[in-house]
Structures are given as C-alpha cells and as structure tokens.
Amino acid sequence: MRRYYREPAGETLPVIEAEVLALWGEEGILSKVKERMRGGEPLVFCEGPPTANRPPHMGDALTRAVKDAFLRYHIMNGRRVVPYIAGWDCHGLPVELEVERSFGTDSKAAIESYGVDRFNAVCRESVVRYKADWEEMSRRVGYGIDYEGAYLTMSNEYIESVWWSLKQLHSKGLLSKSSQVVPYCPRCGTSLSTHEAALGFEESEVRWTLVRFKVPAIDAYALVYTESPWTLVANALLAVDASKQYSVFELSGEKLLVADEKAALLGSAAKPLRTMRGSELVGLSYEPPFEYHGFDGRGFRVVASTEVTKEEGTGVMHVSPPYASADCGIGAAEGIDLFDPVDDTGRFTDAVPELAGRSVHDASSEVVRMVEVKGLLFKWGLTKRSSPFCWRCRTPLMHRLMDAWSVRASGAKERMAQLNAGVRWVPEDYRDGRFGAFLEDAKDWSVSRSRYWGTPLPVWRCPSGHEVCVGSLEELSRLSAAPLPAPLDLHRPQIDSVRLRCPECGGEMSREHYVLDCWYDSGCAPFAQYHYPFENMAEFETHRSVDFITESADQTRGWFYTQHVLSTLLFDAPAFKSVLVLGNLLDDKDRVVKSSAEGVATPGEVFSSVGADAARLYLLDSAVWQPVKFSMDDVRKAMFGTFTTVLNLYAFYSSNANAYGYTGQEAKERTHDLDRWIVSRLNTTVKEVRAGFDALEVQSAVHAVVRFIDDLSGWYVRRSRRRFWVESDPEDRFSAHATLNECLTTLSLLMAPAAPFFSDWLYRRLLGRKGSVHLEDFPVADESQIDPSLEVQMALVRQAVEAGRTARQGANIKLRQPLDEAVIAAGRDGAWVLRRYEKMLSEELNVKRIECVESREGMVEFVVSPNLRTIGPKYKETAAEVSRMLGQVDGNELVKHLRTVGRVRLGGFDLCEEDVVVSERQKSGYAHASAGDVHVYISLGIDKRLKIEGLAREVIRRVQHMRKEQGLRFEDEVEVGYSAHPDIEAAIASYRPHICNETHARSVEKSSSTDGAKSWTVDKMPLELTVRKAGH
RNA sequence: GGGCCCAUAGCUUAGGUUGGCUGGAGCACCCGGCUGAUAACCGGGAGGUCACCGGUUCAAAUCCGGUUGGGCCCA
Known part of the structure; x- marks a missing residue:
C-alpha cells in the first residue's frame, strides 16, 4: 500500500527538534521569513541586548522564548518586524571584570601596566566568545531573528550613533561636566550612576556612632549621629534646622544638645535645662574632633540647613562635603574649601597620617577608637542596614565628590511621566507603580566612567577651555589635527591619541579620558540599532517608538529607564509603546536563577533531554509576569x-x-x-x-x-x-x-x-x-x-458520561458488561439536550437504553425520621409515639405532602418540615452518581441475554490482547480457535459474526488443539484461545 | 526604614476585579477500565482549617485591617 503520510517511528522531541533545525538551515527559512514579511505593516521591535559576559542560563532562555512567541505570532499575521535583528551589549564593567578575573588582577594600575590596548583586545575577544555561546543558545531555543545583521554596541557604527546622541544632548546643554557627589566603587576606580548603585543594595552590618562636639558658647556638647564614622575625619561644619526647637539636656552630669523631636534617644533620665530655636545656634563655633585642615577659618561653625531633620540622628548633622550630596551642597553654599583626604582607591592620603593607606571602610573602627581616646565618643553600636555595593564586584560603595559628566534627566521628569502615561505596561501597575514612581524621582544621570572598555566620551578640550562634542566620524575626521589612523578603532587607547584642532582658537584638543556607562549604550538601542541618523533615516523617523519590548523586571530601572530618558530627551517620544515585564525564573528552592552554576540545568541540558519546545510551552503556560518556578x-x-x-x-x-x-x-x-x-x-x-x-x-x-x-x-x-x-x-x-x-x-x-x-x-x-x-x-x-450551544451541550454529555461511569464503578460492574438502562436526570433543558445524544451515551455507558428525565424524583425513595430536637420539646412524653408513626408512613407520600402544603397532620399531631429529617435512598436495583446537576442511575440487573453479550466481549478483549502480543497490524486477519466452558461457548455461538468483525478474524472455531493456546479465566470459567495469523 | 506583588491538595497551579449554593485542573499516589493511538488512551478514588489573626456581612478563598513567611523594588 502506498502510504501518503509518513507515520511516526518513535521520535522524541529533542530528535524532532534537531531534524527541524537542520531543515531550517538547509532551506534558509529565516530569509524566507524575511521575504514573506516584505511589504507588511511594520511592527517595530528592539532586542534588549544581553551583555555578552557570561554563559546564558535558563532565565535568559525564557526571555527569548517570550520574545520569539510574540514575534512569530505577529509575523504569521503578516506584520513586518523591523529591524528584526539580534543585538549584543558589548561594553562596560561587566566585561572588564570578567577579563580581570581571568587575569587574576584587581586594580586599574594592573590594567595600565598590562597595556590598555591589550586589555581591550582581550575584552573584545571575551565578548565575541560569549556572544557565540548566546547565539547558539538562542538558535537552539528557536529564537528566530537575524543574527548575522545583529547590532553590536562596540561597532564603529553603533558608537557613531551614540556619539550623535551625545552631541544632541551636549548642544542642548543636557550633557555637561560638573563636580558631584556620586556613588563610587573604590575597587573599580570609577563612579557609578544612581541606578547602577540601586542594582547592588545588600543587607550588611554598619557601625553607627554618637559623637560629642563641644560648643563653648552654650557650654554643652552637640550630639551628632553618623553611620560612616570615617567621614568625621573630614568634618567641616555642623548643621541644624533653624526652624526647629533644640534643648540642652542634662544626663549623668553632662550637658548635651539635641533637637527636641529627637530627645527620645537620650532616654527618660535626660532633663531639659534650657531651650532655644535652631536659628539661635547658627553661627556658633565648635571644637571639631579632628582638625587636619583649617578651612581658612571658615569651618567648624554651626550652619542652617533644612536637610538636617529629614535624616536619622539628633537634629545636629555633621557635614563632610566631599562624601554626601547634601553635605556638598551645604559646603558649597558656605563657601568653604574642599578637603578630601581620600584617594581614588578609597584609601586615606598622607593628609591623615594616622590612617594613611587604609581604606575608608576598614578605617571606621579605628576612627571610632580615636574619637573615644579624645573622650568624644558618646555611644556606638552595630545595626543592619541595606547599603550599596558595586553591582558587579560586590565592593562596598562610597559616596565621593568627583568630576563627572552627567545627563540632565531631572529636568525632564514631567515630560517623561507624560510620555509614560501612554505606554501600555503588562502588568498594568508597573506604569504608575514602580516605573512611574521612579520617573518622579529621576536624578541626573552620571554617565562617565574612568575605565577602559567602553564607548569613549567624544568630548575634546583645548588648553583654553574650549570644548567640542564630536557627533560623527565625519566630524572627527574634519576636526582631526592629523589623518585618522586606518583601520580606525574608536576605542581606547587609539581614540585617545587622536588630537583635534580647536575650531575656536586653533589649539590642540585632547579627549576627556572617560568612557560611557554601558547602560547609556543600551539605552540608545532603539535608534542606534539602525545606525540612525547615518542610515535608515526614513525607517526610524516613521516609527520613532518601538511597538513592543519584553524583558525581565530587573530592567525596570535599567534598560526600560535608560531608553525612556534618552528617547524623551532626544525625540520627545516614548521609547516603546508596549512592554511586557517578565518575572524571574526561580529554581526548586525559590532562588532567582542568576547563573547556570547554581542548581538549575543549563539551557543545553534542558533542550537535549526534554526539548526546547517542552521548556518553552511550560514557561509560556505560566504566569510569566510573576516569578516562575522551573x-x-x-x-x-x-x-x-x-x-x-x-x-x-x-x-x-x-x-x-x-x-x-x-x-x-x-x-x-x-x-x-x-x-x-x-x-x-x-x-x-x-x-x-x-x-x-x-x-x-x-x-x-x-x-x-x-x-x-x-x-x-x-x-x-x-x-x-x-x-x-x-x-x-x-x-x-x-x-x-x-x-x-x-x-x-x-x-x-x-x-x-x-x-x-x-x-x-x-x-x-x-x-x-x-x-x-x-x-x-x-x-x-x-x-x-462556532456553535456555543453545541459546546455547552457536549459539556453536559461529558458530565453525564462521567457520572454514569462513576455509578458503574461504584457498583463494581465492568464497562464491558452491557446493562439494560441508564436513567439520566438533568433538569428540563438538560434532559432535552441529552435526548439528542442518547446513542452516544448508550455507547459510552454500555447500556441498551437511555432515558432522560427532568427530575430525579422517580428515582429516589425518601426515608423520613423524626427530628427529635424539635419534636422532643414540642410533644414531650408523646414524642415517642410520633416517632413510631413516622416510621410507618410512606416517606415519599409524606415528603410530597410536606413540600406542597408545608405541614402534615399525622394521627392527631401537627408536623411541619423542620420536624422531619428527610434522607434519600436510591431506588433499589440502580447505581447512582452525579456530576454537576446531572444525576445518572444505572440499572444493575444482568439477565441471561446481557450476560451472554458480556461474555462475548470478554472473548473479544482477550483475542485483541493476543493479537497485540503477536504484534499484528490491525489489517492482518487471524484464525481463532477456542475451547471453553459451555456458557462461553454459547456466547461465542450467538455472537460469532460480531466477534469476527471486531477481531478481524476469518473464523472462530472450536478446537481441541492446545498448541500455542493461552488459558484464561473468565468469571471463574476456563477459556483457552489460539490466535493465528491467517494465511493468504 | 518605605513601596509593590504573592501565599489555594505532596508538587505545579485556576478562580479572586462582580462575596453566595459541593474551591476547579494537571502531575505523583491508589483502584479500575479500554484494547484498530498500545513504551499509548480513558475513568474513578483519596488528598484542601484556600498561610495566620481579627473585622465588615445573612453569607468571605474572594472585600477591609493586622501578623507571619516569600519575591521584587526604593532609600
């Protein structure tokens, strides 16, 4: 026989996937898909670029499966996905750190001595290697997108687009250099942006101290609280809130100044001596615990600030300008000199001889000791606090005043919120919740990094202080003092050697030696993936906003945010129109999967043992916006x-x-x-x-x-x-x-x-x-x-079948034993519907007859018994007689009467419904079960006729079993021989044609040959069967 | 310290916005059926104080408040 369909031969999912993957390659499916998309209505997409600095894990695979499912759906609907390319985030600390780790080095000095050119070359190699891993995983998980045309944030084209955006911001005055207190990683030797700092908060133990500052004019000590004792070394001022009440308290013989509202921390033993307004304290001098710098006589005074009482503490704030942004503001307002005794590696300089060379975090305990020696320590302790660590290297961060380039995002808060209002977030509450809240609080974005492997900041300066931000390669070449090297690599250190001629004064300009925050790179993806505005002008201009993105929730403050900031500032448009936020993948112990090393199988292992499609279907069938167990x-x-x-x-x-x-x-x-x-x-x-x-x-x-x-x-x-x-x-x-x-x-x-x-x-x-x-x-x-009523009807039929089977099971009667009838009670409409399916029901339930009724009244018997709880009090001693009479009446009659009339008169006693306990008993001879509102009653009587038919089916079943054992195909004909108990013989005789038909037997004959026979016992009766494939 | 989300059978979960009549599934388990899908298919059973405490209500898994535990985020 010619077979039109190829029948399966035991394929498993991984095998099928390998076959299909090979076919896709051979047939060039991807380019066919691209061909097919041509001319379709555009669906703008942007691949959130994964950082190619580690092997992908299952959580990454989830993200890709979700992206892919939506893209495929839209492509099948005729949409043209633009630009339909993968993308890779190549720059930044993550990559540098990975390379540093492989070198076993741990400092910028080591990198410098190794050579920045060689270091960056290794970074590039590392990126290329991990990118290959990621591509392999992505293809294997079925993520259909163009990998050949992928955008790489390290390519000259991409960098050029990023430069273009920086020039736009620079010319609008939104990108500038200033001194700010920024989160700083002493190990990496660079500042971080506030949202980078937010990525690394961790619970840790901090040392808090209460320190005495002597204020001679009021003959008391001001108490000051700090959780970074080392900053006391650089104390320059104390600040109070001029509008608040302060008091000098007496406690154990000493006089202490704190704000009234903070007095509780002194305990109840403290007695107020005198009260004053904060404004009265302003201008007073105090004796600092350390005096490494004189501040030209302008320091060590009490000043006014509204920042003071916002914070935990005493209402008197210690001000160390370089190490907190509020302090910095106060210091600048008071015009005092800057004293920063900490170097780039987070260690004290020689300005503090006792601590020189020690890192600030380690020095805290020493500082506390020094304060104590001076008799100025009031109290100290340890407390749990979640504080920022470097999101990549886990070093505790410090805050530090630095020159940094920043993007003025704070001014665009309102516009960002307006644009976000039109974005469709799933889940919806992210829009006004997490994301919206973050926008309201938008800070300026510090984008410069004192590192090596990143997009170089394209700002050049000349000795006269002129500044130019280069926005394209063409501009670079035009301004360059000498011909550009070829091939041109825009990375450090080559770019550092490019000198420009100052357009204003003709002086030689050299580049600011910063690279960019890699989040800036990825935030540019919506336009830089097109190499906009140098290519694909029209393509980008017509869409502007990406139609759809999806990434995991941790990108709320990362990629979602950076895109939105840049799109608002550059284009006054939202970066994306809709976004699906994904939850994290959790392992079996509810831990977020962060790498394949920690307990969860690698994507490769999963795909080869259960198949990518199984993993995809499992993941996609979950609530992907919530954490998903895997x-x-x-x-x-x-x-x-x-x-x-x-x-x-x-x-x-x-x-x-x-x-x-x-x-x-x-x-x-x-x-x-x-x-x-x-x-x-x-x-x-x-x-x-x-x-x-x-x-x-x-x-x-x-x-x-x-x-x-x-x-x-x-x-x-x-x-x-x-x-x-x-x-x-x-x-x-x-x-x-x-x-x-x-x-x-x-x-x-x-x-x-x-x-x-x-x-x-x-x-x-x-x-x-x-x-x-x-x-x-x-x-x-x-x-x-579509026929909704048909769907409802079929659901009812399935309920009836379910109930019928339950009933049979309850009576312990095999389904293959035919029975006489099933009565199905399903209400008026239900009965009407089920009548239509009587044939189906009788087959499913193996009964000769189906009767559909509206009410089950005819199928149950009511049994009544007295409710002694009510009868007892009512009839007292005659209650027993009432009970006896109730035992004699016909329950069905009584219930009928009660239900229609509501009460009944029985032998001189008046009974109402509550006096009678009604229970139901199945009509004998029937098995009952119900599903939903459907009740099924199956007759249990088995007469001779049914018995014989049942036996015939027993024979059929056994022949079939033997056929299967012999591996026969269903079209193979057999010859059946038997010897059996007379009852079974009779059954075979009555049903011979039926048996032949069912078992594809040419003949069913009595045989004495026991050759190859199999012995069975049916209802305790012997049955011997031989089954032979019939000759042709 | 603050905000958001979550807690339902051994496991994975539906339902919750619109409170209501026996809280559904799947997996695993036990029992059974079927035998031209057979290393398949079908049914049944057992298994739930719907995290805990309190409130609103005739009625709460569902609404409100609190507690505990978990996740995410902020500072």
Whole structure:
C-alpha cells in the first residue's frame, strides 16, 4: 500500500527538534521569513541586548522564548518586524571584570601596566566568545531573528550613533561636566550612576556612632549621629534646622544638645535645662574632633540647613562635603574649601597620617577608637542596614565628590511621566507603580566612567577651555589635527591619541579620558540599532517608538529607564509603546536563577533531554509576569504529555488515513455532531489564542491550545474512533478524516509561536513536507463554525458520561458488561439536550437504553425520621409515639405532602418540615452518581441475554490482547480457535459474526488443539484461545 | 526604614476585579477500565482549617485591617 503520510517511528522531541533545525538551515527559512514579511505593516521591535559576559542560563532562555512567541505570532499575521535583528551589549564593567578575573588582577594600575590596548583586545575577544555561546543558545531555543545583521554596541557604527546622541544632548546643554557627589566603587576606580548603585543594595552590618562636639558658647556638647564614622575625619561644619526647637539636656552630669523631636534617644533620665530655636545656634563655633585642615577659618561653625531633620540622628548633622550630596551642597553654599583626604582607591592620603593607606571602610573602627581616646565618643553600636555595593564586584560603595559628566534627566521628569502615561505596561501597575514612581524621582544621570572598555566620551578640550562634542566620524575626521589612523578603532587607547584642532582658537584638543556607562549604550538601542541618523533615516523617523519590548523586571530601572530618558530627551517620544515585564525564573528552592552554576540545568541540558519546545510551552503556560518556578522534572511531567498526545493523534490519524487512502481533501458539509463540535471548539480556540497574544497574555493563548488538545484527544478522537475505519459509511469516514486533518493542521499553526519546532514538524508531516508552518498565515476564526450551544451541550454529555461511569464503578460492574438502562436526570433543558445524544451515551455507558428525565424524583425513595430536637420539646412524653408513626408512613407520600402544603397532620399531631429529617435512598436495583446537576442511575440487573453479550466481549478483549502480543497490524486477519466452558461457548455461538468483525478474524472455531493456546479465566470459567495469523 | 506583588491538595497551579449554593485542573499516589493511538488512551478514588489573626456581612478563598513567611523594588 502506498502510504501518503509518513507515520511516526518513535521520535522524541529533542530528535524532532534537531531534524527541524537542520531543515531550517538547509532551506534558509529565516530569509524566507524575511521575504514573506516584505511589504507588511511594520511592527517595530528592539532586542534588549544581553551583555555578552557570561554563559546564558535558563532565565535568559525564557526571555527569548517570550520574545520569539510574540514575534512569530505577529509575523504569521503578516506584520513586518523591523529591524528584526539580534543585538549584543558589548561594553562596560561587566566585561572588564570578567577579563580581570581571568587575569587574576584587581586594580586599574594592573590594567595600565598590562597595556590598555591589550586589555581591550582581550575584552573584545571575551565578548565575541560569549556572544557565540548566546547565539547558539538562542538558535537552539528557536529564537528566530537575524543574527548575522545583529547590532553590536562596540561597532564603529553603533558608537557613531551614540556619539550623535551625545552631541544632541551636549548642544542642548543636557550633557555637561560638573563636580558631584556620586556613588563610587573604590575597587573599580570609577563612579557609578544612581541606578547602577540601586542594582547592588545588600543587607550588611554598619557601625553607627554618637559623637560629642563641644560648643563653648552654650557650654554643652552637640550630639551628632553618623553611620560612616570615617567621614568625621573630614568634618567641616555642623548643621541644624533653624526652624526647629533644640534643648540642652542634662544626663549623668553632662550637658548635651539635641533637637527636641529627637530627645527620645537620650532616654527618660535626660532633663531639659534650657531651650532655644535652631536659628539661635547658627553661627556658633565648635571644637571639631579632628582638625587636619583649617578651612581658612571658615569651618567648624554651626550652619542652617533644612536637610538636617529629614535624616536619622539628633537634629545636629555633621557635614563632610566631599562624601554626601547634601553635605556638598551645604559646603558649597558656605563657601568653604574642599578637603578630601581620600584617594581614588578609597584609601586615606598622607593628609591623615594616622590612617594613611587604609581604606575608608576598614578605617571606621579605628576612627571610632580615636574619637573615644579624645573622650568624644558618646555611644556606638552595630545595626543592619541595606547599603550599596558595586553591582558587579560586590565592593562596598562610597559616596565621593568627583568630576563627572552627567545627563540632565531631572529636568525632564514631567515630560517623561507624560510620555509614560501612554505606554501600555503588562502588568498594568508597573506604569504608575514602580516605573512611574521612579520617573518622579529621576536624578541626573552620571554617565562617565574612568575605565577602559567602553564607548569613549567624544568630548575634546583645548588648553583654553574650549570644548567640542564630536557627533560623527565625519566630524572627527574634519576636526582631526592629523589623518585618522586606518583601520580606525574608536576605542581606547587609539581614540585617545587622536588630537583635534580647536575650531575656536586653533589649539590642540585632547579627549576627556572617560568612557560611557554601558547602560547609556543600551539605552540608545532603539535608534542606534539602525545606525540612525547615518542610515535608515526614513525607517526610524516613521516609527520613532518601538511597538513592543519584553524583558525581565530587573530592567525596570535599567534598560526600560535608560531608553525612556534618552528617547524623551532626544525625540520627545516614548521609547516603546508596549512592554511586557517578565518575572524571574526561580529554581526548586525559590532562588532567582542568576547563573547556570547554581542548581538549575543549563539551557543545553534542558533542550537535549526534554526539548526546547517542552521548556518553552511550560514557561509560556505560566504566569510569566510573576516569578516562575522551573525544574526539568516539572517540564517533563507537565509538557511531555501535551507533545506525546499530539504525536499520538498524528500517529492515529496518519495510519488510518494511509489505510483508507485519505490524502487531505477538504471536508464537505459537516453533519456529524462530533465533527461540528470539534470544529466549533477549534474556532473558539483560535479566537482565544489570538485574544491572548493581542493582550500580551501568552499564558492564556497557550492554555487555550492545551485545552483544545485535551478535547481533541480525550473526547473527539475517543468518541470518533470507529468512524475512522467504518467500511459501511465512507462518507462519514471521510468526514472524520477530513475533520481531524483540519484540526491537526490548524493546531500546528496555533502551536507555531509557542512551539516552533514541533509545530513545523507536524505541519510538514501533514502537508507532505511542502513549506513551513512559519511561512503560513495565523489562523482566523470562522465565526460561522462556532456553535456555543453545541459546546455547552457536549459539556453536559461529558458530565453525564462521567457520572454514569462513576455509578458503574461504584457498583463494581465492568464497562464491558452491557446493562439494560441508564436513567439520566438533568433538569428540563438538560434532559432535552441529552435526548439528542442518547446513542452516544448508550455507547459510552454500555447500556441498551437511555432515558432522560427532568427530575430525579422517580428515582429516589425518601426515608423520613423524626427530628427529635424539635419534636422532643414540642410533644414531650408523646414524642415517642410520633416517632413510631413516622416510621410507618410512606416517606415519599409524606415528603410530597410536606413540600406542597408545608405541614402534615399525622394521627392527631401537627408536623411541619423542620420536624422531619428527610434522607434519600436510591431506588433499589440502580447505581447512582452525579456530576454537576446531572444525576445518572444505572440499572444493575444482568439477565441471561446481557450476560451472554458480556461474555462475548470478554472473548473479544482477550483475542485483541493476543493479537497485540503477536504484534499484528490491525489489517492482518487471524484464525481463532477456542475451547471453553459451555456458557462461553454459547456466547461465542450467538455472537460469532460480531466477534469476527471486531477481531478481524476469518473464523472462530472450536478446537481441541492446545498448541500455542493461552488459558484464561473468565468469571471463574476456563477459556483457552489460539490466535493465528491467517494465511493468504 | 518605605513601596509593590504573592501565599489555594505532596508538587505545579485556576478562580479572586462582580462575596453566595459541593474551591476547579494537571502531575505523583491508589483502584479500575479500554484494547484498530498500545513504551499509548480513558475513568474513578483519596488528598484542601484556600498561610495566620481579627473585622465588615445573612453569607468571605474572594472585600477591609493586622501578623507571619516569600519575591521584587526604593532609600
């Protein structure tokens, strides 16, 4: 027989995926997809560039699966994804740190002596290597996007776009250099932006101290609180809030000054001596604990500041200008000299001889000791505090005054909020919640880094102080004092050697030796991925905002933010129109997966053992905006089922289609209820899937598909099986084949976004290898095929079957034993519906007759008993008589009467409903069970006729079992021989043609030969069977 | 210290905006069925104080307040 369909041969998902991946390569599917997109309505996308500095883990795979599912969905809907390229974040501390680690070095000095050119070359190599890892994972997870055309933040083109943006900001006065107190990592030797600092908060123990500062004019000590004792070394001023009340308290014989509202920290023993306003303290001199610098006589005074009482403490604030931004502001306002005795590595300089060379964090305890020696320590202690650490190297950060280039984002708060109001966030509360709140509090963004591997800051200065920000390679070459080196690498150190001629004074300009925060690079991705404005001007200009992005929640303050800041400042447009925020992946111990090393399998392991599609379907069927638990075992359990089910459906379909010569012709008008039902379900599912993807709810889309698979396998195919090979009704057989074909084909399309490999495999098998599922249109629901009432009806039928089986099970009667009747009570509408499906019900429940009734009244007997709790008090001693009488009456009659009249007169006693406890008893001879509102009663009587039929089915079952044991195909004919108990013989005699038909037997004959016979016991009766393949 | 989210069977979870009648599934477990999807398919059973405490209400898994535990974020 010619087989039209290739039947499955034990393929597993990983094998299928390997086959499909190879086919995609051979056929150049990606370029075909690109071809197909041409001319479509654009869908602007931007790949949030992963940092290529570590191997990808399963959490990264999740993000890619989500992106891919949406892209595939939209592509199938005819959208043209632009620019449809991958992207890689190549620069920055993460990469440098990885390289430093491999060198085993730990300082900028080591890098300098190794050579910045060589160091950066190694950084580049590292990026290229990890990028390859990431590409491999991405391809394997099925992320369909152009990798060849990917944007790299380290390419000259990308850098040029970044430079262009910097020049825009510079010319608008939004990028400038100033001294600011910024978070600073002493190990990395560079400042960080505030949102970078926010990435590294950790709980740690800090040393707090209360220190006495003598204020002679009031003959008391001002108490000062600090959690960074080392900053006392640079104390320059004390600050008070001029509008607040202060008091001098007496405590254990000493006089202490604190703000009234903070007096509680002195305890109840403290007695106020005199009170004054903060303003009265302003201008007084005090004796500092350390005096390493004189401040030209302008220091060591009490000054006024409103910052004071905002903070924890005493209401008297110690001011050390270089180490906190509030302090810096106060110092500048008072015009005092800057005294910063800490070097770039976070160590004290010779200005503090006792501490020279010690790092500030380590020096705190020593400072406390020194204060104590001077008799100025009031109290100290340790407390838990979450404080910032370097997000990459885990060194505690300090705050430090530095020259830094920053982007003035604070001025654009309102505009950023306005633009954000129109952005669609999923989950919605991110818009006004986390993200919105962050925008309200937007700080200026310190973007310069004193490092090596990054986009160089394109600002050159001449000795006369002129400044130029270069915005393109053309401009660089035009201003350059000498021809540019070729090939040109824009990175350090080559770029540092480029000198410009000052356009204003002709002087030689040299570059500011900073590189950029790598978050600035990625924030430019929406336009820099196009090499805008040097290429693709029109493409970018027509869209401006990206239509859709999705990344994990930790990007709220990272990439989501930087994009939004830059897009607002540069284009006055939101960076993206809709964003799906993803939760983290959790391992089996609820820890966030941060690398493959920590407990969770690598993507490679997962894909090769359970398959990428299984992992994808599992992940996409979860609430992806929340933390998602992931373990390989769960994937296997939860999803293998779905794939094997579809695989089996295809196996079933293909073998039957092959056997009956069906080759995919379209269905004619569908008349069979089951066909109409499953097609209705199919179209409903199409609607649900579309709605899910359109609402950015992958989970509901994927879930709808899974439910459909259940219905298709669990009800449609199960109920329709015989129709697939019925000889007598070829039209109906054709309808079944055609319907299943349509369901499977559409299913392959519906699965394509979530399970790109398996769906394509299925599609190709169904259509004989022509084309690919990813070049097809996404299905559109045919409303005319949807019949909601039919779907409701079928659900009712399934409930009735469920209840019927429960009833049989309860009575312990095998399904293969035919029974007489089932009475189904399902209410008026239910009974009306179920009557239509009597044939189906009788087959499912294996009963001869189905009777659908509206009420179950006829099927139950009411048993009444006295409610002694009410009867007792009412009738006292005659209660016993009432009870006896109740025991004698017909319960059914009594209940009927009670329910209509409400009371009953019984032998001179008046009884109402509460006096009677009614219980139900099944009519004898029936087994009962219910599901929902459907009650099913199955008659239990088995007469001779039913018994014989049951025995015949026992014989059939055993023959089938033996056929299977011998590995026969269903079209193979057999000859059956038997010897058995007379009852069984009688059953065989009555049902011989039926048995032959069911078992594909040419003959069923009594035989004495025991050769190859198998012995069975049926209902304690012996049965010997031989099954032989019939000769041709 | 502050904000947001979460807590439902052994595990993964639906439902919660609109309070209401027996809180649904799947996996695992036990029992059974089916036998032209068979290293498949189907059914049944057991398993839940819906984290804890309190409030509103005739009625709370659902609304409100608090506690505990977890996640994320801010400073």
